[in-house]
Amino acid sequence: MTWIHDALKRLPTCDQSAAAAVHTRAAQVLRPNGALRWLDEVAEWIAGWHHTAMPRIQAPAGLIFAADHGVAAATEISAYPTGVTEAMFNAYRQHRSTITAFARLAGAQVTAVDVGIGVPTGDIRYEAALDEARFADVVEAAVAAVDALDTDLLVLGEMGIGNTTPSAAVAAALAGGETAAWVGRGTGIDDDGLERKRVAVQEAVRRIAGITDPIEVLREVGGAELVALAAATVAARLRSIPVMLDGYVVTAAVLPLATIEPTALDHCMVGHCSAEPGHRRLLDRLGKRPLLDLDMRLGEGSGAMAAVPLVAMACAGISEVPTFDEWFDGSG
C-alpha cells in the first residue's frame, strides 16, 4: 500500500454548486446562450475545483519532472543520447527553453524537479524501473513539489530521454490491445529504433504479466518522472488544484490512477493531443477531449501550457463579462 493508493481513497470532489452557478451565469452572460459552449464548460470545471462561482486563473504554474531511464541507457530507443535530459533540465532552470518561453506568455511560473537525472531506473525489459524505496522517495518529492506551489492551475510536464518507451509499456499493460499501437517515434527515432522500442515494450509487458495493481505496473515498467507525475496529480487533487495534463507521457503516467479510481482525473483536463499516435488512443480511453490539436510532440508540458490562456479566457468569459440584466440595468 503506497501513499498513492491511500490518497486515492480520500479524494475530494468538486464543488457542484459553484459549477452549477457558472452554468446558470453562462446562460445569462452578454452573448448568445451557448456561444462559447465548451469554454463555458471549462469555466464550470475551474469553478468546481476553486469553490467559486466567479472563477479566474491568476497564478498558473508549470511543474516539470525530469529523470533518466535504464532502458534508454542500455539500448538505442531514442533519437537523442541520455545526456540531453540534464542539458534540457538546465535550460528549464535558466528559462532558456520552449516551455519557459510559453510560460512567460501564459503568465506562469515553471519549476523543474530532478527526480533521477543521471540515476537511471532499472531496465524495464529485465527488472523493475523503481524499487519500493525509490518509488516512495519519488512520490514524496513530487508531493512536496506540489505542496510548495501557490497556484490555481497546475501544468504538468516531463523530460526524460527515452520516456515514451516506459509510457507505452504502462499504456499497453493497463489498456491492452496491440503493443505496437502504443509505440511511436517519440522525438523522432528511425525505423530500426522504432522496432527496438516495440520489442522493449513487449518484453517489459510480458515480464509483468502477473501484476494487476496499476500502481505496481507503474513502478515496474514506468519511470521516475512518470511516478512523480502520478503523485503530483493526486497531490493537486488533495488541494483541489485543477491540473492541465500534457501529452503522451503525462497521460500514460496518470492512467494507473484512473484505472484504480475512475473519478481520479476529474480535476484534470488535457491541454493538447500529441502527434505521438498512442496519445489519442489514451485520451479516447480516458474520455478526455484535448483543448488543442496542433501536431505538437515536444513534451516539457508545452502543449498543456499552450492551453492555459484558453482556460484563463474561459474564466474571464464568465467572471469579467456582465449578464444581460447587469448590463441593461447598469446602462439603461
Add this chain to the structure above:
Amino acid sequence: MTWIHDALKRLPTCDQSAAAAVHTRAAQVLRPNGALRWLDEVAEWIAGWHHTAMPRIQAPAGLIFAADHGVAAATEISAYPTGVTEAMFNAYRQHRSTITAFARLAGAQVTAVDVGIGVPTGDIRYEAALDEARFADVVEAAVAAVDALDTDLLVLGEMGIGNTTPSAAVAAALAGGETAAWVGRGTGIDDDGLERKRVAVQEAVRRIAGITDPIEVLREVGGAELVALAAATVAARLRSIPVMLDGYVVTAAVLPLATIEPTALDHCMVGHCSAEPGHRRLLDRLGKRPLLDLDMRLGEGSGAMAAVPLVAMACAGISEVPTFDEWFDGSG
C-alpha cells in the same frame, strides 16, 4: 472599379528569406526537430510578413466592425432583435464584453467601429445591400481604422444582428453548391427562423444571378461590416500586417478577395473553426486550417482573439529559445 479591386492588383508578398531563416532556425532550436511542427510554420508566417528572422507578437489589436441589416429588420432571421447590435457595440467600447475580456488576456487592444448601426443596409432579398457611394464610404472607414492602428497582428471581428444571412448569401453566390448547406442557426434561431433564412438566402442569390464580379456580389448581398472586413483585410496586407480571421462572417467577407486573387489571403490565418456549419466548408475551400476548434459561435473576433496567445508562443518558440549550438556554446 473600387479601391479593393485596385489594391488587389498591387498586393505586397511576404519576405521569403525571413520565413526561410525561421524554417532553418526551427530545425536548430533546443528541441527535437519538428516537435512544434505547425507552430513553427505559424512563426514562419509571421516572420514573412514582419520581415524579420526573429518574429515576436508585441502589439496585437482587435478591430470589430458593427452594422445593421435590412433583411434582419424586415423578417425574423435572428434569435435577437436588431437593437442588440448597438447594445453590444457599447459593451465593446466600455470593455464589458467577451472579446474585450479575451483581449486583455491576449495583451491586445480592441477598437469597435460603427459602419452602420441603426442604418440598416438594403434588404438583400430585393435590393443591393449597399449602393456604390455607401460601399465606398465603408471601405474608406475600414481602411482608415486599420491605418490608425500600430499593430503586429490584426484580429478581425464583427457584430451585426442577422449577419450570418448575408454571409451565407455571399458564400452561396461565390462558392456554389446547395444554398441550404451555407445556412446555419447563427446565434440560435429556431427551425422556422432557419427556414426563413434559407428562403432569404435563396432569394438574394437568385436576384444577383447575373453578377460575376465577387466584390459586386459582396456589395449586393453582403452587409456593411462584411465590406469593412474585406477592405480591412486588404488594408492590412498593404501594410504587411498579418491578420487573424474569426468565424463564418469574417471568412465569408474575405471570400471575394480570394476569389479574385488566390494569394490575397496569404497574410491571413484563421483563429478557429466555428460551430456554424458553413464555416468548415469555407475553410476547406480556402485551404485554411483553423488553429482552434472549440465549438464557439460568438463572433466579435472572439475565436480569433483566443488564438493570439498561440501565435505569440509560436514566435517566442523561435526567438526566445536558443539553438543547440547557442546553448552548448554558452554553457559549455
